[in-house]
Amino acid sequence: MxxxxxxxxxxxxxxxxxxxxxxxxWRTDQRLPDRDEPVRWPSVAVVVPARNEAAVLPASLPSLLAQEYPGDAEVVLVDDCSDDGTGELARALSVRCGGLPLTVVTPGEPEPGWTGKLWALRHGIALARRWKPDFLLLTDADIAHEPDSLYELVRAAGPVSGAGGEGDFDLVSQMARLRVTSTWERLVVPAFVYFFGQLYPFRWVNRRGTRTAAAAGGCVLLRTRAAERAGVPESIRQAVIDDVSLARAVQRSGGRIWLGLADRVDSVRPYPGLRxxxxxxxxxxxxxxxxxxxxxxxxxxxxxxxxxxxxxxxxxxxxxxxxxxxxxxxxxxxxxxxxxxxxxxxxxxxxxxxxxxxxxxxxxxxxxxxxxxxxxxxxxxxxxxxxxxxxxxxxxx
Structure with a gap:
């Protein structure tokens, strides 16, 4: 030959x-596990890092405020030194839309050794911990959630105690469905998720005792106790690929993680051109x-x-x-x-x-x-x- x-x-x-x-x-069947409802619905603090997100907030933040969740939940939006009125718009949307309580904080510029997103998450999580929530939902400012998104995420994670039974997870992450409208989005975006799954096969991530760890940073439900045990976000403060770093930190500290594709969590950020x-x-x-x-x-x-x-x-x-x-x-x-x-x-x-x-x-x-x-x-x-x-x-x- x-x-x-x-x-x-x-x-x-x-x-x-x-x-x-x-x-x-290459299979796309890794979706949220179907679990029974917990006896007690745990409390959740939703933390949203946001830098110059005024263009997408009207399509995303109201969906978080409108979550139909049986337990206690609050939203913390961290305005990361925006110059487009992100913080003011968030407060206005909260007044207009109602729903879950919203707190807007501004931490200032990151200290040396921190990436911007993790610096914002540090301050949002620190504020949220004062309320002693059972879970933290870390979600990006360009992610829109269906009304039952938080309900389904918490149900999939398992009991509040995290007793370690089959199906109990310390971190549950969904790969949000990215926007696919323009020609370049159709050509590039599905391949982005395909390549990510090839690098981090979801089945391997979700298998007990695995060494493969990954998460999708746009939607991560994390037990507060697991975050403290893993020392996040301080332990990953310089990571550019923060979602994979977070998953690895949780896994190394003994936590169990789950990652799959989302059906009711969508990114509203447009990528109209190749640039x-x-x-x-x-x-x-x-x-x-x-x-x-x-x-x-x-x-x-x-x-x-x-x-x-x-x-x-x-x-x-x-x-x-x-x-x-x-x-x-x-x-x-x-x-x-x-x-x-x-x-x-x-x-x-x-x-x-x-x-x-x-x-x-x-x-x-x-x-x-x-x-x-x-x-x-x-x-x-x-x-x-x-x-x-x-x-x-x-x-x-």
Whole structure:
């Protein structure tokens, strides 16, 4: 066989392994566990870090204030030095919409060694702990919740005591359904969740005794006792990938975590163009690789082998008459597209987008390289006017 055919066979072998041996990451059936209602509904403090979020608050904050929850619940919005009137708008929405009590606090600029979001969470959690809530719901300012979202999250977590029985969780996180409206959102967003699930298979995260830990930062229900035991957010204060860092900290301290896809929790933040999506991915991609040039090189090589080789080998085989290359490349491409279809279905997108996954993967490769370039230029992870030139990656277990 030709060299192209051998490379295509290696790529096909990788896809067979991914299909069967990577925790069935491509399936989309990990949803909130169905549990009985607790005898006593625990108290919950909802903490919302917000920096310059006036554009999305009218679509998200009222959904939190309107939660139909049988127990005691309050909302703390941490206005992280916004200059667009985020705090004032939040207070006005509370007066207009009613519902759960709202407190708005402003902690000031982060101290050295803290990322902005974790600094805001530190102050929100500190204020919430004065009320001694049983749970903390950490949710982003661009996340809209259906009225029963908090009810279902607490029910899924299990008894307040967290006695350690089957199905009791210290952290329950849902990957909010991201907005998919523009052409670029349709092309890039479902793949973002697909790649996340490939890196952190939800089944592995949810398995008792696992070493795989991850969470989705937009919606995290956390037992207060587990947060104290894990020392968060202080123990992860420099993490750019704060959700994965949080999950690892809880897991290391003996807590059990659960992660799945959401049906009734949605992001309302628009990403209308490639530029916005590029910024979303590139700001933390190199941190995920622990700022390692070797890991970057391995990642680039892996993305090329797994995602780019199949269509390239298929086309090369057809044009040169190399049947083995065309067969192996085509088969790998079919398996790849087949694993992507469930995620497209979850996002209610056309399955005809599945064969375009190699193009999207190549875009992610470029975003990752750009993330490394920005880091070495000293610009690091930039987000909402703040730059973390040398941020730490999520701590390893």
């Amino acid at each position: 030709s060299a192209v055919a051998w490379i295509a066979v290696v790529s096909l072998s990788a896809w067979v392994w991914l299909l069967l041996g990577q925790g069935f990451f 916005e999506l590029w910024r979303m991915v590139s700001r933390s991609a190199y941190a995920q690789l622990r700022h390692s040039p070797l890991l970057l090189a391995a990642t680039v090589a892996g993305l090329l082998l797994v995602y780019v080789v199949p269509p390239a080998a298929f086309v090369t085989g057809l044009t040169t008459g190399d049947a083995a290359a065309a067969w192996a490349g085509g088969a790998a491409w079919v398996v790849m597209a087949g694993t992507y279809m469930p995620m497209l279905g979850y996002y209610r997108q056309s399955l005809w987008l599945a064969p375009l996954l190699p193009f999207t993967a190549f875009l992610y490769l470029l975003m990752t390289v750009d993330s490394a370039v920005q880091h070495h230029l000293g610009r690091g992870a930039a987000w909402k006017g703040r730059t973390y030139a040398r941020p730490e990656a999520a701590p390893e277990p």
